[in-house]
Amino acid sequence: MVGGGSAKQPKYQRIAEALKASVHSGEYRPGDRLPGENDLMDTYGVARMTARQALGVLQSEGIAEARKGAGVFVRDFRPVRRRGIQRLAADRWGAGQSIWSADIDSRELLVDHVTVTHQPAPAPVAAILGLDPDDTVCVRTRRFVLDGKPVLLSTSYLPADLVAGSPITREDTGPGGTYARLAELGAKPVHFREEIRSRMPTSTEADDLKLPAGTPVILVCRTAFTDDGRPVEVNEMTLDAASYILEYDFDA
Amino acid sequence: MVGGGSAKQPKYQRIAEALKASVHSGEYRPGDRLPGENDLMDTYGVARMTARQALGVLQSEGIAEARKGAGVFVRDFRPVRRRGIQRLAADRWGAGQSIWSADIDSRELLVDHVTVTHQPAPAPVAAILGLDPDDTVCVRTRRFVLDGKPVLLSTSYLPADLVAGSPITREDTGPGGTYARLAELGAKPVHFREEIRSRMPTSTEADDLKLPAGTPVILVCRTAFTDDGRPVEVNEMTLDAASYILEYDFDA
DNA sequence: AAGTGGTCTAGACCACATC
DNA sequence: ATGTGGTCTAGACCACTTG
Structure with missing residues (x-):
């Protein structure tokens, strides 16, 4: 030196x-x-x-x-606030509104890409939904963009025999979305569990979300239950951590 | 080449x-x-x-x-499950139990280090608690360790005039913890808001939590409200993302 | 004592963005 | 055309951990 x-x-x-x-x-x-x-x-x-x-x-x-x-x-940090509980209140999606419209503060959150497929249930999903590993599930994937930047990847799993023939198996699920259709099928979701983790993205995730280095992802796994405690949907979400603040309001 | x-x-x-x-x-x-x-x-x-x-x-x-x-x-990934809603049910801390004891799956979560000080309220905290920036707050910091590894830093802010003279200003708050003491002071917390973010740690945080490279932190900011909507505590927590899964259960 | 990762140098070529 | 960050080489010394 x-x-x-x-x-x-x-x-x-x-x-x-x-x-x-x-x-x-x-x-x-x-x-x-x-x-x-x-x-x-x-x-x-x-x-x-x-x-x-x-x-x-x-x-x-x-x-x-x-x-x-x-x-x-x-870098600038301008996150969206996502209200985990109010957003799923039945009077919101029951009225024909999209769940996602509650999130935004003037900026627009748009769906970029949708796919609907049918697959054998992945082991962890099968375990949660109470299915056999060879049962098939309806898999809905969506990508959401905010200000032109992708911020959220969502993969939703539903038992194939439950949703067969309903608009859930189409790209456009109609007013109120998947949960309104589930209600019409006699499987109205009334209870939810969200599990939250965070880690660094895989290279695939970094690619899909266009993440710069140093940005973690937040993983939200939501399970929706009917009033008799039957799980009817598992939704795995991958969020750009720099784009989101999650909020949960609840009483003691 | x-x-x-x-x-x-x-x-x-x-x-x-x-x-x-x-x-x-x-x-x-x-x-x-x-x-x-x-x-x-x-x-x-x-x-x-x-x-x-x-x-x-x-x-x-x-x-x-x-x-x-x-x-x-x-690396191995063996996170603790933290139930954000049940853990704050009044019948838990009301009965003289620690909030934190609900978390663990056989492993022990221990408090490593405690400090109690009084300071002028930091601007963002003052804004949430509805204080002037020159009002003083009671600041309680704690570090929690799991299997010998620090996993959680907690900094709690309470209005100094509210908690003056109570065990909250001592290191040991007694059975039921801070919330039980607040209830005795006529400021029983009944409503909570938790805001969750994630980012890479600062070098100080990485040091305090002994984080290896590539581990994000999860930031949980909890505000506790009394039944008349008055905020009485702001608790900023910094979690090792590799050590935690957060869980929120709620009804539509 | 040997091997490991942590830091650092002094070069080099490339793809890309901006001008 | 220039400058930028991205990749890569071939060395070097150090602090640390482990046998």
Whole structure:
């Protein structure tokens, strides 16, 4: 090492901290371009890989986002609020409204892509729905976009014999959506369980959601039950964690 | 390039995918050591930095965990289930039980460290509690450990004038915890709101929770309301995402 | 003592975005 | 055309863990 660089802390961390301080102080605002690899090499007298490492810290913490050929930019965080309980109140979807319309604050959440297929039930889904592993399920997948960016992947599983012949097996389920149709089939969902996890995305998920590095996904697995406790739907959702705040309101 | 390596995919991604496949196929089980940098350099004929990059993919996806001087190991995922609604049922904490005891599946969740201080209310907390920014709040911080590993940081804010003189200002709040004491003070919490987000941890959080690279945190912000709608507590929790599944049960 | 991952250098070529 | 980040090499020294 040339100079008297003394601190026990790695160089790239010191550089990363200086950058983070500049971001938090407001010197760089969301959307601004940060100093690039070449700038950092000059400013701090380090090799390219070390400058890269420093910028990598900010990306892996979700503070910055690299755009190939353009630079590294400060990310903005403008999440949608998703109300997990009110949104599923029966008077909402019972009235013919889409569940999803309750979510948005002026921005539009649109369905990008829909598929409906029939498959043998995956083992964990079969276990929840109380099916045999060779029973078939109706699988509905949807992708939702907000401001042109995909933010939510949804895969819904329903027992094939329950929904056979209903609009649930078509792309457009009609007013009120799947739950209104289930009610018409005598399987009205009245109780819900949502399980929430978070982890880093697989490369496939990062691709589908166009996630920059450093963005986790939130996994929501919802099970819908009828009044006699029968599970009638399992819905696995993958959310861009930077796009969502989940809210649950309840009484003691 | 020496051989006929043709694919458009970067080398480090191909190596990473091969490793991931081996993990998913069960060739390497949780806790097993993966091939190290030197192994990959030999096997694939790449430079050290490329082998590092490949291992970095698995770490940043939360599949593997590096232990300095030892190797890179397959991580195991054994989360605790936290029931967000039942756990706050009044008959639980009303009966003198700790809220946290409902969480565990045989493993023990212990409080590691407790602090109680008084501070001016941080702006966002003041806004939620309806305080002036210069009003003081009682701040209770706790760290919870599971199997010796810290999994949850909790910071609770209460209006200082409300809790003055009560056991809430002491480290040990007594049977039933803070909520039982609030009830005795005529500020019984009956309604709760939990807001959930996820992001990558700051370096401080990663340190406090001893998080390996590639583990996000889940942020739960709970506000407790009395029956007349007055907010009496804001509790900001930071969870190791690899240690928790959150569950919410509710009716339509 | 040997092997491991962590950090760092000093080069290089490429695809891509912006101008 | 220039500059950007993305990938890659071939070395090096260090701190750490394990046998």
